[in-house]
Amino acid sequence: MCGITGWVGFARDLTRERATVEAMTATMRERGPDDGATWSAQHAALGHRRLAVIDIEGGAQPMVADTPDGQVVLTYSGEVYNFVELRQELRRRGHEFRTASDTEVVLRSYLEWGDALVDRLNGMYAFAIWDARAERLLLVRDRLGVKPLYLYRTADGVLFGSEPKAILANPLAKPRIGLNGLRELFAYSKTVGEAVWAGMRELKPGRLAVMDRSGLRERTYWQLEAKPHEDDTETTSERIRELMDDIMRRQLVSDVPQCVLLSGGLDSSALTGLAAQHLTPLRTFAVDFVGQTDNFTADVLQDSPDAPFVRDVAQHVGTDHTDIVLDHSELADPEVRRAAVAARDIPIGLGDMDNSLYLLSKAVREHSTVAISGESADEVFGGYWWFHDPGVQRGNLYPWVSGPGGKQSVGRPLLRKELSDQLDIGTFLRDGYAAVRAESPVLHGEDPHERRMRRISYAHLTRFLPYMLDRKDRMSMAVGLEVRVPFCDHRLVEYVFNAPWAMKTHDGREKSLLRSAVADVIPRSVAQRRKSPYPSTQELKYVMALQEQVEELLNDRSNPTFNIIDTTWAREIVSREPGSLNRVDRLFTERLLDIAAWLSSHRLELHLT
Structure with missing residues (x-):
């Protein structure tokens, strides 16, 4: 998996900048715990931290x-x-190989096909190639944006890295955040290509960039297209299964131990059933919380605990299963929060869901180096509840912020009023969603509802999915765990994107096509289970711990957190009964603590004018 970084500068000798390049590379030690090295020439320097997965020695x-x-x-x-x-x-074609690694295949592919190698790759990747023959840097990111890649233009070239922290380790990059960056932090959406830090941006998924003496140029090599879908429902289901079988066969290639992250939902259960056809024995891991099953309370998002369904799948498939059971003190540990925020570089997390994913990844890493995840199936197949709400479908906000909780979030008094007025998050979100709808491909002759649902699917695949993939990548790579996401195979995404919405809901439920495609490898209980989100603890002691930590912040009058956060709102949160805080209250309480952890570890410059 690894972490990459580099520096191209045409007005300096980078062989004299070894210490800086090594510092940039060292920031990603967790992404690549097995090895690290740098390479430099006069106008280019590259760094690499390695997580060895294929061809350990070579x-x-x-x-x-x-x-x-x-x-x-x-x-x-x-x-x-x-x-x-x-x-x-x-x-x-005459190439000779010194190793058995996929790395050398990518390098040799460039030597053979040049930039056109991007059309031949199937996978998740971000890479940089310095071609000394033309003094030219090529930067490439995979089609769905599974692997991150950030850029920062300088006066004479460019800095790049898998994470912002690698770029910020270079003195040329200033840790500044302005109003647009703050909008990104508080909007619960991801503007494709934006990176929050002033002057920095992401290379967009499905794009490549070239840096040479004439400047920086980019082009799109892959994007979603609207095409007629000719297959009937049964054929479509069969084709999805064929693709999934091929995807799993490809993605289970590894020279290190592998496992599946199992939640008991349709997505991870399907992958568990398919993976068991290739790996015996198959290890699975699930996250759970002390007392969650016995004391579970249903709400509008989750009507059942995960544990019983996890057991059903493990028994049905015959996996070697382990539950990672967390208690409230582990989740509330400030050190865990700091680690999770540091992994993401910015405080845009999902509270205890980030902390638990970090702790789950850390525990899994003790047994496996590679994990298979069901991430992105909801975006591909239409799994979230808001896909199916007529009011949300007709809304003018991103669907994931159009429901009751989302609308509360947009108008939440978390920020100081003057800052909230400056940011105007509501307008920012409406303008962003309008731009996405205008950008979405359409199919001539599609009826209005199908067109609307295509646009909603497009918004999820290009705006919401990058947010979720970034979360998964950061929390797992922070402990050196490679997570593969089979549902992000571009062939599957292209095919399902063009299947009509009526077909995607042919049995009157969410993710109908996926359910029918994998019915033979999942237990009946999972096939009948309603969509359930990534689990969140319901332990009131955890909420009490959050309130205590906010109270500690309030007692520190010099804390810079309250240059951003409204103290009246924070005091009101502290004074309430723990059981009265709903999901939105908790999420914003966690956001406050994330911001405090972030500000305590960064010497950043906030530009609020």
Whole structure:
């Protein structure tokens, strides 16, 4: 999986900047705990931290290819799942390989096809290639944006890295955040390409960038397109199953221990059933909370605890299963919060759901290096409840903030009034969603409802999914765990995106096509279960711990948190009965604590004018 970073500067000698490049690389030690190295030439320097997954001995980076006209050097993060087929083709074309790694396949693919290699890759990846023959840097990000890649323009070149922290370790990058960055923090949506930090941005999914002496240029090499769907429902279900079988076969290639993250929902249960056809024994892990099953209280989002369904799947498939059971003190530990916020670089988390994902990943990493996750199935197949709400479908806000909780979030008195007025989050969200709808591809002749649902699906795949993928990547890579997401295979995404909404709900439920495609590998209980979100603790002692931590902040009058947060709101949260705080109250209480942890660890500059 790994972490990458680098620096191109045409007005300086970067061989003299070794200490800075090493500092940039060192920020991603957790992403690549197995090895680290740098490479430099006069105008380019690359850094790499390695998490060894394929070809443990031979895949060291940065990887160099010597040519008669100069060196070509690669620093690469991720996995290319069709590397075996590509290597065979490259051998037929005369290439010789020194390693068995997919890294060398990517490097040799560039030597053979140049920038057009992007059209041949199937996987999750972000990589940089310095081509000394033309003094040219190529930056590439995978189609769905599973792996992150950030850019920061300088006066004479560019800095890049898997995470903002790598770029911010360079003195040329200033840790500044302005009003637009704050809007991104508090809008609960992700503007594609934005990075919060002033001057920094993400390379968009499905794009490549070229940096040379003439400047920085980008182009899109993949995007969703609207196409007629010719298959009937049964054929569509069969095709989805064929794709899933092939995806699992490709993604279970590894030279290190693997497992599946099992929640007892349809998505992870399907992957567990499919993975068991390739791995025996199959290890599975689930997160749970002390007393959650016995004391569970249903609400509008979750009507059942996960544990009974997890047991059903483990028994049905025959996995070697482990529950990672967390108590409220672990979840509320300020050190865990600081680690989770540091992993994400910015305080945009989901509270205890981030903390538990971090702790789950940490526990899983003691047994496995690679984990399979059901992330993105809801975005691909239409699983969230708001997909199916007529009012939300016709709304002018992003669907995930159009429901009652989301609308409360937009108008929440979390921020100081003057700052809230400046940010005007409501207008920011409406303008953003209008831009997404205008950008969405449409199919000539589609009826209005199908067109509306296509646009909603497009918004999820291009705005909401990147947010969720970033969360998964950061929490797992913070402990050196590689998480693969089979539902992000671009072939599956393209095919399901063009299936009519009526077909996606053909049995009157969410994710109908996925349910029918995997019915034979999941227990009946899971097939009948209603969509349930990632679990959140219901322990009131956890809420009390949050209130105590907010009270401690309020007692520190010099704390910079309250340059942003409204103290009246914070005091009101502290004074309430723990049981009276709903999901939105808790989420914003957690956001306050995240901001405090973030400000305590960053010497950032806030520009509020």
